[in-house]
Amino acid sequence: MRLVTVIAVSAALLAVPQAATAAGPAECYDRTAPVTYEESRIETPALPGGTRVPYELVEAGGFTPYARAVTGALCRIRSVADAQRVLRREGDRLWRTAVLRAQGKVHLGTIERYDDRPLYWTRLMGTRDLRQWQPAFPLTEAQRGELLRTYEYAARGISSTDFGPGVRRVLVSGFDPYQLNGEIRRSNPSGASALQLDGLRFTVAGSRVQVQAVALPVTWSGFDAGIVEDAFGPHLTARSRQRADLIMTISQGNRGVMNIEQWAGAWRGGSPDNNDEGEPEPVPPAPRWPQPEPQPEFIETTLPWAAMVAAGTGPWPTALNPRLCEWPAGTRPDPAAVRCHNDGSTPGSQAQSGGGGSYLSNESMYRSNRLRLALGATDLPGGHLHISALVYPADPLVIIDEAFSADRRATVDQTVELVKAASSAA
Structure with a gap:
C-alpha cells in the first residue's frame, strides 16, 4: 500500500476543516479575539490557495472529533470549576488517544501511526478556542490562564506521569x-x-x-x-x-x-x-x-x-x-x-x-x-x-x-x- 497523502485544492476537501471550526454556537466565541502567533498558523496552507495543512493533518490522524469536542464542550460550561474538570478530561483523552494510536493499540485516520503532528495541531486548536471563548459567566484573565494550563498539561501528558x-x-x-x-x-x-x-x-x-x-x-x-x-x-x-x-x-x-x-x-x-x-x-x-x-x-x-x-x-x-x-x-x-x-x-x-x-x-x-x-x-x-x-x-x-x-x-x-x-x- 502506498503511504502518500497529498494536499489537493478542492471544495470537498475543504469541507471537513471548515466544519471543524464551526462547532458550537457562534455566540460562545469571539473569533476576532487575539490568539498566539503559534495558534495563528492553524490556518496556514501548504501553498497560497491550497488547503490548510493543520486541518488536513488533524483529519488524516482521525482527530477531528477531539477538536470538535473541546469546541462544543466550552459552550456548555457554566462555571470555572466545571471548566477545570472538562478541560482536564478532554486534554487527558487527547493525550491518551494519541499514545494509543501511536503504539498501534487503536486505529484512527489514514496517516501512519508514528505521526506526532495530529496531536500537536489538535491541541493547538483547543488552546486557540480557549483564548477566544466567551463564557456565560465572569472569567478573569488569571482564571483563563489557569484553564489553559490545565488543558495543556493534560494534553501534553504532564498530568499523567504516575x-x-x-x-x-x-x-x-x-x-x-x-x-x-x-x-x-x-x-x-x-x-x-x-x-x-x-x-x-x-x-x-x-x-x-x-x-x-x-x-x-x-x-x-x-x-x-x-x-x-x-x-x-x-x-x-x-x-x-x-x-x-x-x-x-x-x-x-x-x-x-x-x-x-x-x-x-x-x-x-x-x-x-x-x-x-x-x-x-x-x-x-x-x-x-x-x-x-x-x-x-x-x-x-x-x-x-x-x-x-x-x-x-x-x-x-x-x-x-x-x-x-x-x-x-x-x-x-x-x-x-x-x-x-x-x-x-x-x-x-x-x-x-x-x-x-x-x-x-x-x-x-x-x-x-x-x-x-x-x-x-x-x-x-x-x-x-x-x-x-x-x-x-x-x-x-x-x-x-x-x-x-x-x-x-x-x-x-x-x-x-x-x-x-x-x-x-x-
Whole structure:
C-alpha cells in the first residue's frame, strides 16, 4: 500500500476543516479575539490557495472529533470549576488517544501511526478556542490562564506521569514541531518518540522498567512559566514514592547522528520560538521550585552514555558530544570573545551554549537537571539526547510519503532502544 497523502485544492476537501471550526454556537466565541502567533498558523496552507495543512493533518490522524469536542464542550460550561474538570478530561483523552494510536493499540485516520503532528495541531486548536471563548459567566484573565494550563498539561501528558508499583522509573520528554514558518509540514521525531515511550514497560536483568513521557512546547514563555520543572519536579523529590530512577530530555538535532550532550549551558541564545519570540539572556529561575546557589554555568550529563554508545542501536551512529561554548570571565555578551572547545568549562567562564546549542533543547536539559541538583537528586542519572533530524518530501503538496515515514520510524525506534539501553545501565 502506498503511504502518500497529498494536499489537493478542492471544495470537498475543504469541507471537513471548515466544519471543524464551526462547532458550537457562534455566540460562545469571539473569533476576532487575539490568539498566539503559534495558534495563528492553524490556518496556514501548504501553498497560497491550497488547503490548510493543520486541518488536513488533524483529519488524516482521525482527530477531528477531539477538536470538535473541546469546541462544543466550552459552550456548555457554566462555571470555572466545571471548566477545570472538562478541560482536564478532554486534554487527558487527547493525550491518551494519541499514545494509543501511536503504539498501534487503536486505529484512527489514514496517516501512519508514528505521526506526532495530529496531536500537536489538535491541541493547538483547543488552546486557540480557549483564548477566544466567551463564557456565560465572569472569567478573569488569571482564571483563563489557569484553564489553559490545565488543558495543556493534560494534553501534553504532564498530568499523567504516575508510575506503577515495583518498577524502575524512567521519565523522558520530547518536543512539539518547530520552525514551522519555513515548513508547515514539520514533524518532531522527539515528540513522536515520546508517544511511543509513554507507558512502555519492559524487563531487564530481572527488573521491571516503566517509562513515562511528556511533550514540551517550543516556546520561551512556556519554559519561563515552569513547565519543565512542573513536569520533572514531582519525580525528583527525595521522599516521593514516584521518584524517578533516570530522567532524559530528548529533541531533534542534526541529521544522521544521535548525540548524547555532555553539557547544558545557562544561556539562551534567543532564536525565535514557535511564537516568533526570543531574547538572548541567562536562563531565568523557575517559579515554584528551588534553585541551586549559585546557579551553575554548565551542568554535565550523568546519563550512562558509554552504555548507550555501546548498545549498537541503529541506523544512526550514537556519540557523546563534549563540545561547549563559553565566555571567558568578564566578557559576556561580546560575541567576539566566545570560545568553543571540547575540554570542559574553564574556571570563572560563563556559558554561551551547551553541546546542543542555546535553544530550548539545551534549556530542557539545563532546567531539568538544575532542579535535580537543587533537590539533591545527585544519585539520579539525567541528561539530554539529540536525535536525527527528518527530511521532508520534495513536493510541498505531499504531507507524507514512504521515504519520510520509514526515516521517521527508524529514528524513533532507535530512540526507544537508546532509552532502553540507558534504563538498563542506570
